Amino acid sequence: MNSRDMRMRASIARKVVTAGLTLSLALLPLAGCSSSSSDDAGSSSASATTTESTGSSAETTVSTTSASGDSVQVLSDTDVFTNRDLDPSYEESEAITISLSDSGSKASGSGVTIDGSTVTITAAGTYVVSGTLSDGQIVVNVDDSSKVQIVLDGASVSCSSSAALYVINADKVFLTLADGTTNTLATTGSFVVTDDNNVDGAIFAKDDLTINGGGALDVTCPAGHGIVCKNDLRLVSGTVTVNASGHAIQAKDSVAVCGGTWDLTGGTDGIHCSNDEDTTKGWIYVTGGTIDITAASDGFDASNVLQIDGGTITVNAGDDGIHAEYELAINGGTIDVQQSCEGVEGSKVYITSGSTTIYSTDDGINAAGDPSTTSSGLGGMGGGMSSDDSAYLLISGGSVISTLLAATEWTPTATST
Numbered sequence: 001m002n003s004r005d006m007r008m009r010a011s012i013a014r015k016v017v018t019a020g021l022t023l024s025l026a027l028l029p030l031a032g033c034s035s036s037s038s039d040d041a042g043s044s045s046a047s048a049t050t051t052e053s054t055g056s057s058a059e060t061t062v063s064t065t066s067a068s069g070d071s072v073q074v075l076s077d078t079d080v081f082t083n084r085d086l087d088p089s090y091e092e093s094e095a096i097t098i099s100l101s102d103s104g105s106k107a108s109g110s111g112v113t114i115d116g117s118t119v120t121i122t123a124a125g126t127y128v129v130s131g132t133l134s135d136g137q138i139v140v141n142v143d144d145s146s147k148v149q150i151v152l153d154g155a156s157v158s159c160s161s162s163a164a165l166y167v168i169n170a171d172k173v174f175l176t177l178a179d180g181t182t183n184t185l186a187t188t189g190s191f192v193v194t195d196d197n198n199v200d201g202a203i204f205a206k207d208d209l210t211i212n213g214g215g216a217l218d219v220t221c222p223a224g225h226g227i228v229c230k231n232d233l234r235l236v237s238g239t240v241t242v243n244a245s246g247h248a249i250q251a252k253d254s255v256a257v258c259g260g261t262w263d264l265t266g267g268t269d270g271i272h273c274s275n276d277e278d279t280t281k282g283w284i285y286v287t288g289g290t291i292d293i294t295a296a297s298d299g300f301d302a303s304n305v306l307q308i309d310g311g312t313i314t315v316n317a318g319d320d321g322i323h324a325e326y327e328l329a330i331n332g333g334t335i336d337v338q339q340s341c342e343g344v345e346g347s348k349v350y351i352t353s354g355s356t357t358i359y360s361t362d363d364g365i366n367a368a369g370d371p372s373t374t375s376s377g378l379g380g381m382g383g384g385m386s387s388d389d390s391a392y393l394l395i396s397g398g399s400v401i402s403t404l405l406a407a408t409e410w411t412p413t414a415t416s417t
Contacts, residue, residue, distance in 0.1 A: 100131030167205035177215030201228030274303035364402025
């Protein structure tokens with residue numbers, strides 16, 4: 001049964017909440033990713049840009065919930081996207097070119113070592129990569145203060161036993177997709193342990209990673225995750241397709257999206273962010289872009305808070321459509337959860353603007369209460385009817401339509417490569 005037929009037959013129960021409020025408070029527009037501003041259906045008081053500096057970029061912290069203008073902020077001091085994140089340009093005359101080839105890769109300058117099919121970047125700078133490695137790897141291993149920009153200019157790298165792009169050490173790596181190009185990064189087989197790191201993604205970065213540019217990138221991984229970042233991941237622009245047996249995208253500290261087109265298929269979650277060691281980390285922030293997720297488990301899954309201020313989002317999920325372990329705020333955007341068990345779930349849920357459409361077999365919206373308490377909170381994550389004072393649902397604006405599907409009208413999406 002296709003999605004349209006499912007919806008037509010979903011008349012068993014339909015819950016519609018439409019809230020349209022004219023707010024007298026001044027709008028505070030989100031800075032940054034201005035090329036994607038048309039995707040933003042709401043506004044935010046958060047500042048989205050900061051100047052790139054030597055060392056680590058400005059950090060975003062999780063705060064107690066605060067209302068600002070017509071939005072609810074569950075993230076504070078959101079200096080999320082640096083100027084360099086948003087600007088994929090580079091000085092071509094200063095860049096080092098890397099020509100990939102199975103018969104022998106070549107580099108035009110220093111800062112690159114080549115050992116068979118492994119190309120290692122060892123110094124800060126900009127590297128323009130083209131050509132093909134049918135079974136090889138690009139490695140970044142520079143000092144902690146160094147930033148590296150890798151421009152994929154018609155590059156294809158497949159690796160049978162590890163990540164096609166492996167960032168061992170850096171301050172930050174910018175993965176830029178050259179305008180008009182199509183690029184591929186793929187892990188084709190099972191992962192083999194070669195060092196102390198548990199490499200399990202076609203792109204695996206131990207430090208900050210930004211993806212930008214006007215080109216296209218295809219990422220595949222039949223035995224692990226698609227894109228993995230152990231620090232902060234910024235998804236700015238480009239047309240990126242990810243197909244993985246694990247999470248399509250996984251980060252430890254944070255994931256922030258402000259533009260681009262992201263077609264994500266995951267055997268577990270679409271976008272997963274979790275940090276068990278630092279309670280201020282593990283958050284997801286979306287302010288623009290087009291995100292299409294098909295996932296066997298959750299569409300979005302944050303171990304901390306999740307905030308959506310804009311963008312166009314489509315989710316088909318075997319479990320939760322959009323899930324945050326703690327607070328979840330929707331301040332804008334167009335969200336279409338086409339399949340889910342529970343559509344939108346967080347300890348507290350705030351919807352202040354935008355258009356949200358939900359199809360679910362259980363709760364359309366579940367305010368589940370504080371997960372650190374022992375009370376069940378509306379039955380806790382997953383349903384039930386007991387009460388919890390820490391659970392909270394606020395719909396103060398926008399349009400929300402939630403449709404309950406009968407179990408016979410819905411089959412969980414199983415996705416793998």
